[in-house]
Amino acid sequence: MTEPIATRFPVPPLDKLPEDIRERILAVQEKSGFVPNVFLAFAYRPDEFRAFFAYHDALMEKDSGLSKAEREMIVVATSAANQCHYCVIAHGAILRIRAKDPLIADQIAVNYRKADITPRQRAMLDFAMKVSREASTISEADFGALKAHGFSDDDIWDIAAIAAFFALSNRMAxxxxxxxxxxFYMMGRLPK
Structure with missing residues (x-):
């Protein structure tokens, strides 16, 4: 038997949610075939749901110097460090799909330093981990290391913002x- 979505707070019934939130949840369900539990859990606080997903989409869905797979790498690595079961599993699935690699999410979640990634991606994850775990120690040397790998100022902002946003998400989950x-567990593991 599947465990509840979120055991500590009630999940509002879909028909009791504000129309914009209900429509968003139904659109996700239509696209993926199920409703990710984060949507239902965050629906407990509609204004925060809207703010959370607006910022999520602004960070994770735009075009920039980071690929969508690299964005998911940041989420998986930092979420593993923050011991967030939900985000490692959910975003690990998304990473497998976006990278078209059934192994990458597990490698990054366990130890990104030994994962099959490029030196550029390793530098990105080193910085993301520093933002996530010890942001007060970030220095100009950290920026220089990223610039040496071709990251722009906007890319560096994105790396930091994704790590910071998912620190919030990890704690809420x-x-x-x-x-x-x-x-989520089997998504992207086997060819279609």
Whole structure:
């Protein structure tokens, strides 16, 4: 039997949600075939749901110097360091799909320094981890290391913003006891 979505707070019924949130959830369900639990758990606080997903989309869906797979690498590495079960599993699935690599998410979650990634991606993850775990120690040398790998100022902002945003997400998922959907576990592992 599947565990509840979030054990510590009630999940509002879909028909009781504001129309914009209900429409967003139904659109996600239509696209993916299920509703990721994060949507249902965050629906408990509609204004925060809107703000959270607006910032998520601004960071994760735009075109920039980071690929969508690299963005997911940041999420998986920092979420693993923050011990966020939900985000490692959910974003690991998205990473496998976006990278078209069934192994990469597990490698990054366990130890990105030994993962099959480029030196550029390793530098990106080193910086993301520093933002996530010890942001107060960031110095000009960190920026220089990223620039040596061709990252622009906007790319560096994106790396830091994604790491910081998912630090919030990790803490909320842990605080609410949010569980990953069973569907995430096999996504992107086998060819279609």
């Amino acid at each position: 842990n605080f609410t006891a949010m569980r990953p959907n069973d569907e």
